[in-house]
Amino acid sequence: xxxxxxxxxxxxxxxxxxxxxxxxxxxxxxxxxxxxxxxxxxxxxxxxxxxxxxxxxxxxxxxxxxxxxxxxxxxxxxxxxxxxxxxxxxxxxxxxxxxxxxxxxxxxxxxxxxxxxxxxxxxxxxxxxxxxxxxxxxxxxxxxxxxxxxxxxxxxxxxxxxxxxxxxxxxxxxxxxxxxxxxxxxxxxxxxxxxxxxxxxxxxxxxxxxxxxxxxxxxxxx
Amino acid sequence: xxxxxxxxxxxxxxxxxxxxxxxxxxxxxxxxxxxxxxxxxxxxxxxxxxxxxxxxxxxxxxxxxxxxxxxxxxxxxxxxxxxxxxxxxxxxxxxxxxxxxxxxxxxxxxxxxxxxxxxxxxxxxxxxxxxxxxxxxxxxxxxxxxxxxxxxxxxxxxxxxxxxxxxxxxxxxxxxxxxxxxxxxxxxxxxxxxxxxxxxxxxxxxxxxx
Numbered sequence: 001x002x003x004x005x006x007x008x009x010x011x012x013x014x015x016x017x018x019x020x021x022x023x024x025x026x027x028x029x030x031x032x033x034x035x036x037x038x039x040x041x042x043x044x045x046x047x048x049x050x051x052x053x054x055x056x057x058x059x060x061x062x063x064x065x066x067x068x069x070x071x072x073x074x075x076x077x078x079x080x081x082x083x084x085x086x087x088x089x090x091x092x093x094x095x096x097x098x099x100x101x102x103x104x105x106x107x108x109x110x111x112x113x114x115x116x117x118x119x120x121x122x123x124x125x126x127x128x129x130x131x132x133x134x135x136x137x138x139x140x141x142x143x144x145x146x147x148x149x150x151x152x153x154x155x156x157x158x159x160x161x162x163x164x165x166x167x168x169x170x171x172x173x174x175x176x177x178x179x180x181x182x183x184x185x186x187x188x189x190x191x192x193x194x195x196x197x198x199x200x201x202x203x204x205x206x207x208x209x210x211x212x213x214x215x216x217x218x219x220x221x222x
Numbered sequence: 223x224x225x226x227x228x229x230x231x232x233x234x235x236x237x238x239x240x241x242x243x244x245x246x247x248x249x250x251x252x253x254x255x256x257x258x259x260x261x262x263x264x265x266x267x268x269x270x271x272x273x274x275x276x277x278x279x280x281x282x283x284x285x286x287x288x289x290x291x292x293x294x295x296x297x298x299x300x301x302x303x304x305x306x307x308x309x310x311x312x313x314x315x316x317x318x319x320x321x322x323x324x325x326x327x328x329x330x331x332x333x334x335x336x337x338x339x340x341x342x343x344x345x346x347x348x349x350x351x352x353x354x355x356x357x358x359x360x361x362x363x364x365x366x367x368x369x370x371x372x373x374x375x376x377x378x379x380x381x382x383x384x385x386x387x388x389x390x391x392x393x394x395x396x397x398x399x400x401x402x403x404x405x406x407x408x409x410x411x412x413x414x415x416x417x418x419x420x421x422x423x424x425x426x427x428x429x430x431x432x
Contacts (some may be wrong), residue, residue, distance in 0.1 A: 021379045022285065022312035022349050048285040048311065072232045072281065074257025076301075079294040086287060102260050106235040136233045163378045 004201045006220040009194070009208070012201065013040040014065055014096075014186060016162070018211025025052045036060045038217065041207055042094055046070070047087045054091025064091060065127075068119075069098030071161035073133060077115045084122055094127040095119070096158050096186075096209075101133050104145060113148055120152060129158040129186055135165045139174060146175050149183055156184045158209060166190035169203045176204030194219025223413060224423040226402060227430055228255045228375060229264075230278055236263040243267035243275075245430055252423060253305060257281070258298045265302035276305035276342065279330070282376035284309030284346070288322060292329035299337045306334045307342035309374055312349050315358045323361055331366045342369040342402065347388050348381045355388075356395055363396040370396055371425060373405040380406060386419035393420025 002008070015038075017023055017031040028049045033056070035043055042063040045053060050066050057064055066087035069080045077100065084095055097119050103111040120128060130149040134142050149157060157175065159167040167189045175185055187200045188209035197208050197216050210216060227246045229239060239260050244267055246254045253274040256264045264275045277298035280286045295306045308330045314322040327343055334341035343362040347355045355372075362370055372392055373384045384405030393401055403416030404425040410432040413424040426432070 020349070020381075021283070022316065022346065024313055024317045026317070046283060046285040047290065048287055048313065071283070072230070072257070074230070074232070074259045074278075074281065076258040076261075076294060076297045078297055079258065079290060082293050083286065083290045086290065100259055101233040102235060102239075102257070105233045106237065108236075133232055163376075 001202065004198045006217075007039075008201065009197050009220070010039050010217060011041060012205075012207045013213050013216070014042050014044045014207055014209040015040050015213035016044045016209065016211045025049060029053055029056065032057050035213070036062060038213070040213060044096060044209060047083055047090075050087050050092050051090040058091060063093040065094035065096055066092035067096050070096065070131065071098075071163050073098035073101035073131070081118055081122065084119060088122065088126070094129070095123060096129045096131050098131045098133075098161070099145075101136070104132070105136065109144070109148060113152060116152060116154070120154060127156055128154065129156040130154045131158040131161060133161070133165065134159045134167060134171045135189070142171065142174055143178055146179055146183065150179055154183060156186055156207070158186045158188050160189035162189055162211065169199060172200060172203040172205050191216075223410075223417065223432065224252045225413075225429040225432060226253045226255055226276065226423055226425040227251050228404075228425050228427050230255060230257060230281055230375070231427075234260065236260060239263045240267040242430070243273070247271035247273040249430060251429060255307060255425065258294055258301075261298050261301040261303050274304040275302060276307055277303040278307045278309070278344075280309045281307075282309060282374040282379060284311050284344070284374075285313055286311075288326035288329055291326050292333055295330045295333045299334065299339055303339065305340040305342060306330060307344060307369075307371070309344045309346070310358060310362065312346045315350060315354050320357070320361060323358065324365065327362050327365045327367060335366065340368040341366070342371060343367040344371045344374050344404070346374055346379060347372045347392075348384060349379070352391070355392065359392050359395045363399045367399045369402050369423075370399045371402045371404040375404045375406065375425065375427070377406065386415045389416050389419035389421050
């Protein structure tokens, strides 16, 4: 097994601001600036902030991920599409996109597919992550859900949003065991320490979405 | 007691939505609040009843661009929602960017009213200073919001509990809009306190039990 080094963790982090909700543009900009010395994969921010932050962040050679249909996955398809399209126009390099989770939990798999296909096309080669709220699901449901993502050719999974959803090592292992390298995994929710991050990557996650990015990196310095 | 049953939990099935809507209608509740993606299911279950379908847009964070909120309002109305509830951009309020707030609130209000629907605005008061709440509530009221709520009721965002004092404060500010109490109202007693403080209606996850 590849040793999970500091470099691998750092380059696999999607950092989010955490802390107080509804941060101002100034606070998000400050957060973005504070990530510049690091080699994170991206920062993840809500669509409202993208146009304000993108110019500065791109000028620094960094990547932005926009959080779509987030955090509870209840938008209409049309508005989710409009939201993602606008985010890309505003400068998002990647998208985290909540699937139609109600449709999935209702067993309406065709709707889930039809809902995400256009999102994939919109991404047009950019990384788009299938946010599927795995904490709501049985193992069978998780397998079914990931199966749909793989079938569509989605490049990346996002296991959960933040806000109290916590991803377990078993959630990650389940996917890795059943789908191997067919789809990449970004684990999200509950990764707070360096040890957490390493364990998740050893379990098969390629990326970590976390609001504890700095703390995780500090852990390597000890 | 006028009640709004909120069903704004991630991943609710159409079956569950239908079930809650039927129960709400049987009990004569004023409305049920659902996510945009399940409005059609809620509207179908509420057909022929007096219970209204409300849909919550940009819930719970409210950090979307105005055009995205306005678009969603249009879409949920098209799916049959009789009321649209939008979460006001609290970040913009904090920043004093009332142009953004005006654009989003006016857009949703105008979209709703053009269709004969009611427009509700959620102001996340627990994230704001009293002065910011005043400015936000005054603006929403002046733009024609029919209902103002002091909270999204989304637990992770509730830095503190919304109290009847918050209700009374907003009641003292708005001139036209109704106030719908929201937050973490878990029993009938708390609901009654909110109504006494000036709320016309109470929104709660546990409304069916009150």
